[in-house]
Structures are given as structure tokens and as C-alpha cells.
Amino acid sequence: MIVSDDHYYCRTIYRILVLKGVEVFLARKTSDGEFSVLSNDRDLILVDLCQDVERGLKVIANVRADESDVPILALLPVENVEARVTALELGADDCVPKQLDLRELLARMYAVVRRRRGHTRSLIEIGTVALDLLKREVTFGTKRTVLPQQEFALVRMLAEHPSRILSRDVLHDHLYRGEDDVSPTAVDVLIFYVRRKLGKDFIRNVRGRGWALSDVV
Structure with a gap:
């Protein structure tokens, strides 16, 4: 603000x-x-x-x-x-x-x-979620994986706004600003792939509002 x-x-x-x-x-x-x-x-x-x-x-x-x-x-x-x-x-x-x-x-x-x-230059830690910004590596409990650029950008956006539920429009604008012909369901697809790697409970959906990391909101 x-x-x-x-x-x-x-x-x-x-x-x-x-x-x-x-x-x-x-x-x-x-x-x-x-x-x-x-x-x-x-x-x-x-x-x-x-x-x-x-x-x-x-x-x-x-x-x-x-x-x-x-x-x-x-x-x-x-x-x-x-x-x-x-x-x-x-x-x-x-x-x-x-x-x-x-x-x-x-x-x-x-x-x-x-x-x-409490972030360092290359590490974000919130609850049981940790993001290594240099390696694009995400740890959630006992699970650890390196994500492709767009999937990591999605998770980072959620981690950097731990007290907020981010709508599809906000996430879409952040991830695809300036790009043409992006599917309106592109964010949903990214969330699907991230959940498949880190578990369906990693990202929580709040009906009618958007998404947040399950462990921090």
C-alpha cells in the first residue's frame, strides 16, 4: 500500500x-x-x-x-x-x-x-514449506523436488503472500503478464502439476476466492 x-x-x-x-x-x-x-x-x-x-x-x-x-x-x-x-x-x-x-x-x-x-537472500521458510530460490527447489514436509520455472514462480508467489488468498486473476497476471494466447486455465494446470509432485494438500483452494499454501494460511 x-x-x-x-x-x-x-x-x-x-x-x-x-x-x-x-x-x-x-x-x-x-x-x-x-x-x-x-x-x-x-x-x-x-x-x-x-x-x-x-x-x-x-x-x-x-x-x-x-x-x-x-x-x-x-x-x-x-x-x-x-x-x-x-x-x-x-x-x-x-x-x-x-x-x-x-x-x-x-x-x-x-x-x-x-x-x-525471516527470509534470507536465497531461502524462504514458512512452516514446513521451504523454497531454495537459487535451485528452484521446494521442500514440503518430507517431500523435496526441483520445479520448472513457471511452477516455481507460482509457489514462490504464494509463499511471499502467506497471509493472503490469491485469486486466479492475480496469479495469472503475475505469471503471464505481457504474454499472448495464454489459456484462462493456465494457472489451474500449474497447480495440478505442483500438487502431483508435492501432494494434493500442498496448495489449498478456497472456493470462490483463490489459492494459498495449505501450511501457512
Whole structure:
């Protein structure tokens, strides 16, 4: 989720993340001009403090007051050391200058999410599920297998969103964005092959909503 008064910046970040297959939400303002941030089902909140430092700090404080542990990355002017310290004290996971190169900003965002989930650079572990990102190897209980690229990408997408049920459309857009003539049942076929290798209980279907890894939702 992006929290910012800078509409041009929001649109830029939004387009880049969507092209990478990330589902992005923009925080809405309430009638009193404050941001409404629903954090329970978000993987990261990007808070821009450059336009209005006090309001941005209030967003961070409110999220933590709700006892949410969603990762928070704060954008700040380079020279505002006091705001950076306050943001960290209120519960932000990291603070970066808004002038940062967008490629580095995206890398920082992914790094914050990985740290919060206990991921290392090449390994994701959630419950009895482990993904080796370098080998494309998945371990589920006593089963271990190396998956083809698209099957592994599907499992990784589910593992990186452990608190969410991902719909067919979200998975399809992430796996096949920009490709033509892809069957509307392509995601179902991938899930079939993954289940055949790791067991039918590895991926759970929630009727009418989508799929999640059985061990983590």
C-alpha cells in the first residue's frame, strides 16, 4: 500500500510495481483529510513523509497502535534527521530518501518484506514449506523436488503472500503478464502439476476466492 499526497510519485511507483506483478493499493483519505490505512492484509506500507511529515508519522503510529506488524518503509527528505529518528521510534522498519533511485527503492522494499518474514537472500521458510530460490527447489514436509520455472514462480508467489488468498486473476497476471494466447486455465494446470509432485494438500483452494499454501494460511 502507498500512502502519499504526491499523486505523480504514486502513479509512477504504482505503474512500476504493477508491471512487476505486484498488487498495489493507494490509501484513501477520510472526510477529515486523514489517510485510511487498512493494514491487516498488506505485505508492505510505503509512507511518504515529504509532503506532510506530521501526517505521515501519524499513519505509522496508527498502524502500530492497531498492533499490526506489517512492514513499513518511510520516504523522507535527506536532511530531515529528526523525522527519520521519530519514524523509526514509532515503528517504521526502514527510512530512505525520496530522491533514491527507483531501482534501489524497489530493492529496499523487497528487503524489508524479506526481513520481516525471516527470509534470507536465497531461502524462504514458512512452516514446513521451504523454497531454495537459487535451485528452484521446494521442500514440503518430507517431500523435496526441483520445479520448472513457471511452477516455481507460482509457489514462490504464494509463499511471499502467506497471509493472503490469491485469486486466479492475480496469479495469472503475475505469471503471464505481457504474454499472448495464454489459456484462462493456465494457472489451474500449474497447480495440478505442483500438487502431483508435492501432494494434493500442498496448495489449498478456497472456493470462490483463490489459492494459498495449505501450511501457512
